[in-house]
Amino acid sequence: MxxxxxxxxxxxxxxxxxxxxxxxxxxxxxxxxYLVDWYQFxxxxxxxxxxxxxxxxxGLIMAFFMHLYWERYALVNVLLWPMTxxxxxxxxxxxxxxxxxxxxxxxxxVGG
Amino acid sequence: MSDPKIEGFxxxxxxxxxxxxxxxxxxxxxxxxWGKAMMWIFLLSDTFVFSCFLIAYMxxxxxxxxxxxxxxxxxxxDAFGVPVPLLLIAxxxxxxxxxxxxxxxxxxxxYERNRKMCGYLILATALGGLTFVGMQAYEWSKxxxxxxxxxxxxxxxxxxxxxxxxxxGFHGTHVSIGxxxxxxYCYKVFAGHYDEGKRGWFTKMRGDYVEVEILGLYWHFVDxxxxxxxxxxxxx
Numbered sequence: 001m002x003x004x005x006x007x008x009x010x011x012x013x014x015x016x017x018x019x020x021x022x023x024x025x026x027x028x029x030x031x032x033x034y035l036v037d038w039y040q041f042x043x044x045x046x047x048x049x050x051x052x053x054x055x056x057x058x059g060l061i062m063a064f065f066m067h068l069y070w071e072r073y074a075l076v077n078v079l080l081w082p083m084t085x086x087x088x089x090x091x092x093x094x095x096x097x098x099x100x101x102x103x104x105x106x107x108x109x110v111g112g
Numbered sequence: 113m114s115d116p117k118i119e120g121f122x123x124x125x126x127x128x129x130x131x132x133x134x135x136x137x138x139x140x141x142x143x144x145x146w147g148k149a150m151m152w153i154f155l156l157s158d159t160f161v162f163s164c165f166l167i168a169y170m171x172x173x174x175x176x177x178x179x180x181x182x183x184x185x186x187x188x189x190d191a192f193g194v195p196v197p198l199l200l201i202a203x204x205x206x207x208x209x210x211x212x213x214x215x216x217x218x219x220x221x222x223y224e225r226n227r228k229m230c231g232y233l234i235l236a237t238a239l240g241g242l243t244f245v246g247m248q249a250y251e252w253s254k255x256x257x258x259x260x261x262x263x264x265x266x267x268x269x270x271x272x273x274x275x276x277x278x279x280x281g282f283h284g285t286h287v288s289i290g291x292x293x294x295x296x297y298c299y300k301v302f303a304g305h306y307d308e309g310k311r312g313w314f315t316k317m318r319g320d321y322v323e324v325e326i327l328g329l330y331w332h333f334v335d336x337x338x339x340x341x342x343x344x345x346x347x348x
Binding site: 013014016019020022023026027030033034036037038040046047050051053054057058061062064065066067071072073074075077078079082083086089090093094096097098100101104105108109 | 123125126127129130133134140141142143144149152156159160163167170171173174175176177184197198202205206209212213215216217220223224325328329332333335336339340342343346347348
């Protein structure tokens, strides 16, 4: 037993409770996001609820299951900043999509 | 996993620590196994691939003048004669989250050198992944029978099929590869390769339970991508 202890002390482990809590939370959040469809919420309420539950779930998985909460900032920042760039890309493509739709409607149906 | 300890040397925390780590002449990721750092870099590149798919889907859906098929009806499943919206997708979500939870516990027990618990939990994770792939195969064949093709479908905008097969197919491939590796690592754990420090096939690196954590990162990433696909493709 003493030997086992010595071997494992290079990487301390976390209590089982935290994993079970996150696990339960993920179940509850998935259930809530399913309810969004079940009750057929529409429009802005639907989209904001979907995004809220999605980001909460993604954050919990990354922070605790993937251990990012306990990692040093050098690693965390290398991962999170490129993802911020993706968000900018999404914003650009939203504008682009609207423009494409506008020109399609304009040229296909109005006739230019 | 947590803050590394280097004798006679205090590592700073927070952003100052980040600046010092980045500027130091040795390793940048202090206390992070190189395999883990490489897995993170791979996952970051994979994030870009999946983002490109999802952004292409968003742009395709936003720019078509034809009405988009209602996913709530397309993916409905009959339960006792009543169509329940998104039933199969909800079940798939719960199966994948369950397998993610067992994987997280496998990593924990691995670091505690509890060989049996770690092995059984990896086995449970692999079976969960297998269930997920099976349900996805069922979903694909159901939609193909209903006439959904990458170029046309009976429900609405023609782009729906190509985005559906591309995105869920790529995710399913990731799950399948993950399941194969889970079975391999399950064998390696039970055989005690990580307790003895046995060397791997392609590397001289001695086996260590950090490999279970690296596999776990991949598996959680697969779950993470599903969170986004579930939100954007099935719920939106």
